[in-house]
Amino acid sequence: MNAEADTIAALRRARAAAQRMALATTAEKNDFLRRLADTIRGSRAEIVRANATDLERARKSGRGGAFVERLTLDDERIEAMAAGVFQVAALDDPVGTAIEKWTRPNGLKIEKIRVPIGVIAMIYESRPNVTVDAAALTLKSGNAVVLRGGSEALSSNGFLAGLIARALGETGLNPDAATFIRDPDREVIQVMKHSRELIDLIIPRGGNALKDALQGSEVPLLPHFDGKCHTYVDRAADLTMAEEICINAKCSRPSVCNSMENLLVHREVAERFLPALASRLTAAGVEIRGDEATRKYVNSARTATDEDWDTEYLDLILSVKVVDSVDEAIEFIARHGSHLADAIVTNDAKTSERFEREVDSATVYVNASTRFTDGFEFGFGAETGISTNRLHARGPMGLNELTTYKYVLRGTGQVRA
Template sequence: MSEADDFLKVATEAKEAAAVLAPLPRAPKDAALRAIADALVARSAEIVAANAEDVAQARENGTSEAMIDRLSLTPARVEAVAEAVRQVADLPDPVGEVVRGSTLPNGLELRQIRVPLGVVGIIYEGRPNVTVDAAALCLKSGNAVLLRGSSSARSSNTALVRVMKEALAETAVPAGAVQLVPGVTRESAKHLMRARGLVDVLIPRGGASLINSVVEESTVPVIETGVGNCHVYVDADADVEMAVAILINAKTQRPSVCNAAETLLVHADIAEAFLPRALAALAENGVTVHGDARVAAYGEVVPATEEDFFAEYLSLDIAVAVVDSLEDAVAHIKKYGSGHTDAIVTRSQAAARRFVSLVDSAAVAVNASTRFTDGGEFGFGAEIGISTQKLHARGPMGLPELTSTKWVYTGEGHMRTSDGTVVFPATP
């Protein structure tokens, strides 16, 4: 069989499984998730052995030790992955929630009810734990999942999916609800992107280039995630010490993630009080500053280019500019930002209100680090990604964001006429 045929087979199985899974209530779904968690722990040695093949291949390819650490699974890490699955089982089931409902004036009982999306495709890079996390979130929300991980974790992902499918075989959830997309070539990802009618939504998780290529090429609806060029704007009326503390936290607490700060904007009126301290604190924390000419007046910086202000560094680098007003900061964010998270530090209620109103991003933070834009921090219990688009879901996506809704209306022979509703046995 060709790769295209292989893909069609697993996608069709997923769609069929989705129809069985969708109407299941919470208990059998939670039981299936616990069976998966138990199987992961019980078969930990098999998973770690498969992972060792990926790690050996990565070493052969000269992969950095940091990347190898991200790739590696140990029994303790498998246990943590299983524990995360149990935590998903403990979360409330979004399916069946009545989102809105009323009895209409004509007596029809109307309800809008959460239902699964159907088949969710996930294209992701790097760490094999995403394979299990994503599958658990999809199953809990009643969706089948097509997983397309990176070729560097192929052996690990194959083992993890095998263990999950075999665990499901003993449960009410069909094993076909979890599928690894066959093939490791770019072409195999394209099958997923073009499977309109078989796949209901595609969620790319990874770097900007992965996400852009999926958005460009997919005919399946895509939820864009995770590209974060996050800004910290220090207003004229900021508490200087608080601003320094928030800046350092947003930039350095975990520089490799999408909610880390990448650009600092400083109001001209506070530049003299703030920038010397900020530049010193950044230097102390090992951050390279790419500053514009006005920033250079306050310390040694690498001259910032246009690209620096567009960059999602994901490293200990930051672009810094001085702006003349809050409006100029907003205009800068609009031009260069990615619509993820932008923060203002200010004591002024008016400035905070204006910044929140004008900045069109998934999240806006006031006197808080950008690092809080996260499903776990928001109390969702788990997160499938952070949407930076405006349709369907925006910001951290938890279980409800993996659902659609269905309208149900119940009457007793309700008919619509040009003069209003007539109810049987009256003739309309």
């Protein structure tokens, strides 16, 4: 069989499993999730071994730095995966809940009820924890999921997908409700994006190569692509607070999409703020690239190019610009941002209100780090991605965002005049 035939066969299995999954009880879904979390915790050594195969392949191919950091699964991250699955099990099941209800003058009762989307395909790169996060959320919300990870994490993803299938089977659910596409060929994506009858939604997580591969998709997309996040330090900022926020936003985990890539600093506080911050950033291994005003206060800064302002580094590199006003900061973010997460540090209520209102991002922060843009931090247990779309979901995507709705109308014999 070729890649197209194999992929179509896998998608058909997922479609067949979706009907049973949509009707699964909350008890069945939670039983599956608890079994999965326990299985993950009991398989730490095997997960690390599978991941070591991927890490060795990555290093032999010359990969390093942030790429390897995203790819790595250690005890702490494995525990975080299991904890996230347990948290999803503890969340309310959205399926069958009424979003709203009302009664018409003729006595007809109308309910708007949450239902699963159907078959959701996850196409993702680098981070194998996405395999577990995506399965936990999509299956709890009554969907079937098709998992297609990148070739760089094939061993890790394959092993984790096996644990998911095993937990489904042990619960009496169809293991095909979580179908793993093992073939790393890019042709698989071309098949998936034209399989509108078999896939209801594609959630892609990756960079420009994946974005290009999905051009012309016949299946609706809810993408998680760029994460060019900004922090603006206003002239009315508490500079001690601002320093801690900036260090966290850039250094706590620079390889993820909610880390800060561009720092904007008001000119009135730049001389007091930038030298101390730069010292700490440099000590943490951050390379600073700045405009002319920044380099006046930070001798070690390299000259920032036009390309730097539009680059998602996912690494210990930070672009810094001095601005004259909040207006300039908002305009800069609109021109260079990706609408994922942007922050202001200020004690001026009017300035923060303007920033909240005018910055068009999925998550907007006042006096907090952009690193909180994460399903787990939002209380969702995990996330399938962070949508920068406006329809139908925006920001970290939890259980509710993986459902659609239908209307149920109950009458007593009403007919339309």
